[in-house]
Amino acid sequence: MLKWYEFRPKLKQLGISPGKALVFMMGVGCSQQLIAQQTIPLTDLSGFKQPAANWRIAGDVNADLQRENTLTTTSGTGILVNLPEKGKHGQDLYTNWQHGDLDLELDYLVSAKSNSGIYLQGRYEIQLLDSWGVLSPRPSDNGGIYERWDNSRPEGQQGYDGHAPRQNASLAPGLWQHMKIAFQAPRFDAAGNKIANAVILKIELNGVTIQENVVLSGPTRGGMENNEVAEGPLRIQGDHGTVAFRNIKMQSYNAPKPELKAVRYAIYKGSFQQPPDFKTIKPIATGEAAQLTSNLTGLPDNEFLVRYTTTLDVKAAGTYDFNLHTSGGGGQLKINDQVLNGSRSRDAKGGITLQPGSYPVEVLYGKNVDWAKPSLTLSVRSAAVREFALSDLNVPADDPTDPILVTATENTVLRSFMDLKGGPRVVHAVSVGSPAKVHYTYDMDHAAPVQAWRGEFLNTTPMWHDRGDGSSRPMGMVRILDNKPAMSLASLASAEAEWPADTTGTAYRPKGYDLDPEGVPSFRFDIYGAAASDSFRVLPGNTGLHRSLQVAGTQDNLYARIAVADSISQLADGTYMIGDKAWYVKMDNSSAKPVIRRQQGKMELIVPVKTAIGYAIIF
Incomplete structure (x- = not known):
C-alpha cells in the first residue's frame, strides 16, 4: 500500500485521559483502506511505447564490482533491464500511460559507473547513478534532481536549479536499491496558463528521506520537451548505462479535491x-471563518466547545477517509448526518462513501486540558486524491521538539539502546561513527556487529529529550547484519x-574497548578461555567496513559466524552475496575457507578461526 507519503498535522499527538477529556471522538471503526496501487507487470514490454532493442525482460540480473557498465542476466520475467550494445547508446523507454500527481515506488540496480534516470512526465529527471562512496553528493548524484540548462547564461553558470540529495544513501553496484517518489504535477488555469510549479513532495532512497518539498x-x-503539461509519460533513461528495475508500483491521483x-x-x-443539546445552551461568541480553524476571535484558552457547521462539496464519487486531530481534548465529525465515531484514539479517523454533491458537515471540538494549546486539523484522502488539509x-504545535542530532566529524563512540529494524532492542549497544560517513553498531552482549549504515550518524532525540527512553537511531541508509543477534564466536x-x-557454556566476558590514537575502538572480550580483540576500519573510498577479529589461545573447533540471511551465495570472484542482493562479504586471503550452510530456515556463512580472520562488509 502506498501510504508512505501523506499529510501529517504538525502536532504531537496528546494522550488524554478519558475522564478528563471530551470523549466523543471520530473513530476508525468504519474506515477502509483507500489507497489503491498498480504494479507494472514485467512479464513483457507491452506496458511501454515502442521499446528499443536495448530493453529486455529477465528473471535475474548481476553486476561485477570490477567491471564498469556491465550486467549479466538470466532468462525469466519480473525484471526490466537496459543493456545497450557495447560502444553504442541505447534509447530511452516511455510508458504507454501518462500521469499527473503520482506516487512511484520501485527497486533498481546499477552496474559500476552506470548512469540512468527517471523522468517524471518525461521532463523532470531524478538521477540514478553509481554514487557508491561519494561523501558530498551533488545534483548529478544518485537521488539528485538534475539541473536545468540555459546556454544563454554565462560560461560555468548554464546549469542551475539542481538539487543535491540531503545525504548519500546509495548502495554498491549490483545491490538492489529502493526508491519512493511523491510528485505533484504543475497546475494550469482554464486557459492553459501555468499557475503553480511542479513539486517533488518527497523522495526516499533506501529508507532515507533525501528530497522534500522541492519546487521545480x-x-x-x-527533458523530452521544454514545455510543461498537466500529464505526461514516465520515461526511463536508456542512452547512458546499464540498469535494472523490478517491483515498479504507481499510484496516480487524478480526481478533483473535495472542498469545504x-x-x-x-x-x-x-x-x-458529551455533545450537548445546543437548543438549551447559548454561545459566548459566533461568527464566520474562511476555513475550518481553531484561530478564532473570542476563543478561551481552556474549557470550551466549538461547533463548526459547513458544507462539503464533493466533485468525484469515492470513499473518503478523514483524519481529525484535536489538541487538549476531543472532537466529533458528522457528514450528511452520519457521525464518524467509536474511538478514543489520539488521531481520530473515519471513512464514508460519497457521490458528487454537497453535504452538510458538523465538527465539534472540546478542550479541557489547560496546558495544551488550542489546535484543530482535519485532512481527507481517497484512492484518487492524495491526502491534504481541509483546515x-x-x-500551534502541541510540544515542538528540536531534534538532538550527533554528527561524526571525527571518530565518535556513543553508547545507547538500539532498536533493530525487524529485530530486538540491543541494550548494550555501542555505535561508532566516522567522518567518512560509514558507521556501525556493536552488540556488547554478543560481541557482534549488528548493523552498518552510510550517511549521517545518530538521532539521539529519543534518548536525551525530556525523560528519554535511552535509545538512539541511525540517520542514514541501514544494512541490518543480524536482526537476531547471537555470539560472533x-x-x-x-x-x-x-x-x-546464548552465552551458556562459553565463559563469555566482555571487557570493554580501547581507543587507538585516532579514536577508533577495539572491542575486547574473553570466550572459551581465549582473549579476543575485534576492530573495524572504513574501507578505502568509503565503500564499507573491514573487520579484524583476533583470538589468542583458541581451540580447534572455534568458528565465527559472518552472516545470516534468507540466501547466501558465492560469486565468481569469491565474494559472497548476502540476502536478496543486500550486501557483500569478501574474506581476506589469509582467512580460512568459509562454509555456507542452512540452519533453522536461514542460511549462515561461518568460518573456522585459528588465530585471526578478516573480511570486508561491502554495501
Missing part, C-alpha cells in the same frame, strides 16, 4: 463530556552443528 521551476536538462465552503462557528464555555494549518562439534542461542 521547469523541466530539467534532457464557508464555515460558521459557535463557541460555548464549559467542560463537556487551517497555521496552528562459537565452539562447534562440526561445521553442521547448530549455532548456540
